[in-house]
């Protein structure tokens with residue numbers, strides 16, 4: 001069975017692209033196995049349909065070089081951080097055994113994001129407990145697995161990141177993965193009602209955020225992350241030494 005190095009999880013298809021597609025693209029390029037789990041189908045979205053979201057998510061997966069992309073089919077807007085949701089998520093974590101999980105932030109403009117952040121964080125802990133029982137697709141009991149790191153990517157509301165990662169080398173692909181969601185974001189020829197995320201200003205803000213974080217470490221573009229656990233480096237070689 002495929003084991004993932006990194007599993008990124010989002011409440012809605014496109015959360016992961018906006019938050020951390022740069023590190024996923026860079027990891028896949030260096031030979032790591034990466035995957036995305038969308039918690040809902042984004043069925044409450046004002047623009048597009050569930051079908052177009054699946055097509056767009058598949059296109060974004062191709063751009064990011066993912067090994068897997070799955071959808072947990074929880075209810076958009078109404079899923080709860082309860083036992084049923086946790087067990088469904090734990091089964092996926094134990095199937096793919098990711099060392100690193102990157103999930104939604106703990107508090108944001110869209111209430112789904114914070115709820116997803118808590119659900120992901122709790123499920124990652126519980127997945128490591130042997131007495132929490134789950135089964136694989138064939139009815140076989142799964143082994144416990146706890147990711148070593150549970151990180152959160154930044155979302156709409158700015159929060160001070162614990163660390164930032166240079167994504168300048170994969171910037172074009174990062175934007176391509178976001179623009180794969182043609183029905184969601186700004187399209188000069190697009191039709192349909194305007195939403196918070198479909199304005200040209202939203203996309204400019206996405207770029208400005210990456211510029212702002214990049215400037216802090218002296219690179220063109222960066223993504224920011226939070227971690228409740230202290231992040232450990234093997235050596236100082238991982239540090240960006242540009243002048244700031």
Ligand SMILES: [Zn+2]
Nearest residue numbers: 011012015110
């Ligand atoms: Zn979202």
